[in-house]
Amino acid sequence: MISLNIEKTFGFISKASVAAYEAQVKAAQEALENGTGKGNDFLGWLHLPSSISQEHLADLKATAQVLRDNCEVVIVAGIGGSYLGARAVIEALSNSFTWLQEKKTAPVMIYAGHNISEDYLYELTEFLKDKKFGVINISKSGTTTETALAFRLLKKQCEDQRGKEMAKKVIVAITDAKKGAARITADKEGYKSFIIPDNVGGRFSVLTPVGLLPIAIAGFDIEKLVAGAADMEKACGVNVPFAENLAAQYAATRNELYKNGKKIEILVNFCPKLHYVSEWWKQLYGESEGKENKGIFPAAVDFSTDLHSMGQWIQEGERTIFETVISVENVDHKLEVPSDEANLDGLNFLAGKRVDEVNKMAELGTQLAHVDGGVPNMRIIIEKLDEYNIGQLLYFFEIGCGISGYLLGVNPFNQPGVEAYKKNMFALLNKPGYEEESKAIQARL
Numbered sequence: 318m319i320s321l322n323i324e325k326t327f328g329f330i331s332k333a334s335v336a337a338y339e340a341q342v343k344a345a346q347e348a349l350e351n352g353t354g355k356g357n358d359f360l361g362w363l364h365l366p367s368s369i370s371q372e373h374l375a376d377l378k379a380t381a382q383v384l385r386d387n388c389e390v391v392i393v394a395g396i397g398g399s400y401l402g403a404r405a406v407i408e409a410l411s412n413s414f415t416w417l418q419e420k421k422t423a424p425v426m427i428y429a430g431h432n433i434s435e436d437y438l439y440e441l442t443e444f445l446k447d448k449k450f451g452v453i454n455i456s457k458s459g460t461t462t463e464t465a466l467a468f469r470l471l472k473k474q475c476e477d478q479r480g481k482e483m484a485k486k487v488i489v490a491i492t493d494a495k496k497g498a499a500r501i502t503a504d505k506e507g508y509k510s511f512i513i514p515d516n517v518g519g520r521f522s523v524l525t526p527v528g529l530l531p532i533a534i535a536g537f538d539i540e541k542l543v544a545g546a547a548d549m550e551k552a553c554g555v556n557v558p559f560a561e562n563l564a565a566q567y568a569a570t571r572n573e574l575y576k577n578g579k580k581i582e583i584l585v586n587f588c589p590k591l592h593y594v595s596e597w598w599k600q601l602y603g604e605s606e607g608k609e610n611k612g613i614f615p616a617a618v619d620f621s622t623d624l625h626s627m628g629q630w631i632q633e634g635e636r637t638i639f640e641t642v643i644s645v646e647n648v649d650h651k652l653e654v655p656s657d658e659a660n661l662d663g664l665n666f667l668a669g670k671r672v673d674e675v676n677k678m679a680e681l682g683t684q685l686a687h688v689d690g691g692v693p694n695m696r697i698i699i700e701k702l703d704e705y706n707i708g709q710l711l712y713f714f715e716i717g718c719g720i721s722g723y724l725l726g727v728n729p730f731n732q733p734g735v736e737a738y739k740k741n742m743f744a745l746l747n748k749p750g751y752e753e754e755s756k757a758i759q760a761r762l
């Protein structure tokens with residue numbers, strides 16, 4: 318099981334101050350459990366892992382197989398919660414160079430619909446010109462501009478290139494049961510579709526088809542992923558005592574740090590495969606907590622890469638940060654540092670050591686240096702990067718986020734602030750229905 322070590326925060330906050338959260342955390346957990354807190358119509362993620370049926374998984378796997386059999390490339394079209402979870406898991410579990418290898422065992426996964434860069438989309442459509450490709454159109458609302466725009470291009474190209482019949486086979490929609498343009502298109506065109514439950518918000522949707530279908534297409538075991546999440550659901554349940562409940566401890570500690578002026582949480586990894594886990598986590602915590610002029614700012618770094626760019630700031634900049642390190646205990650492969658007779662680089666002291674041992678000492682050395690520099694440090698220890706452990710990690714962060722948001726006093730399940738830019742963009746683009754806003758915004762330019 319994943320474990321959490323908060324010892325290295327105790328030079329900055331006291332053990333007693335964290336322990337003092339017990340009653341408050343219990344209240345937050347009960348509000349989640351009983352659906353009595355803010356945003357209680359979005360709690361479908363809470364017992365999702367333990368309620369996923371074998372039939373549902375089989376349906377997902379069967380659809381994944383159709384795309385695996387018929388596609389060299391699959392485009393995951395989605396933004397925010399509609400792509401980050403899938404990308405986080407796929408990248409954490411994939412060989413870093415798989416997409417460059419000649420012989421592939423699964424379609425190459427590419428992401429689109431998460432930006433509006435003309436060059437990105439042009440280059441993507443160029444790349445796809447001679448490829449057998451499929452598309453998963455993922456949007457809970459079914460109306461997100463970035464995703465709809467990319468899908469419009471990809472749908473047309475897929476139909477032109479592969480014919481309407483094949484396109485119907487290799488385009489899948491994951492969207493609302495009834496509402497939205499993506500639903501209307503899927504029903505009209507006869508695409509296979511999956512439903513995002515009403516009561517699961519985008520950033521909590523990785524264990525719905527939103528995450529599970531792309532992950533299955535990429536060749537990973539979604540049963541094990543869900544099993545890991547379900548075990549964490551148990552381990553972080555409302556009846557698990559505070560002192561043993563990882564999510565409760567995490568939520569309490571980060572709130573206490575925040576209260577003590579630590580306004581920024583930096584999620585740290587020492588393995589580049591975890592980069593998108595951090596991106597997923599940033600959305601989860603940022604959209605959940607950043608409201609009412611409150612909330613820890615979720616940031617992330619990849620070490621040791623960023624020790625050579627952000628390391629200086631973390632060591633000696635403003636003391637408003639704390640670090641949460643995802644520490645992976647075991648690597649998958651063995652590689653030793655070779656001995657070199659000339660020893661021109663002076664690295665013979667490392668000869669015969671595993672590369673991971675060097676990485677682990679970088680991790681330990683960094684922790685001690687940063688704590689000495691005034692940065693509280695938490696460690697989430699995960700045994701290895703596989704489906705089961707990543708499943709645990711995802712659910713741990715979700716439940717930790719629900720509890721933490723309630724401790725902060727906000728509704729962790731809405732995101733009203735995201736609408737502001739959209740309104741301006743539509744006004745600037747003269748979208749029908751935005752006439753008043755268009756006039757008002759033009760006057761400001």
Ligand SMILES: O=P(O)(O)OC[C@H]1O[C@H](O)[C@H](O)[C@@H](O)[C@@H]1O
Nearest residue numbers: 397398399456457458461519735
């Ligand atoms: O799935 P969609 O409805 O397309 O939404 C995609 C994303 O964009 C929205 O604006 C929200 O801020 C996110 O929470 C959401 O994950």
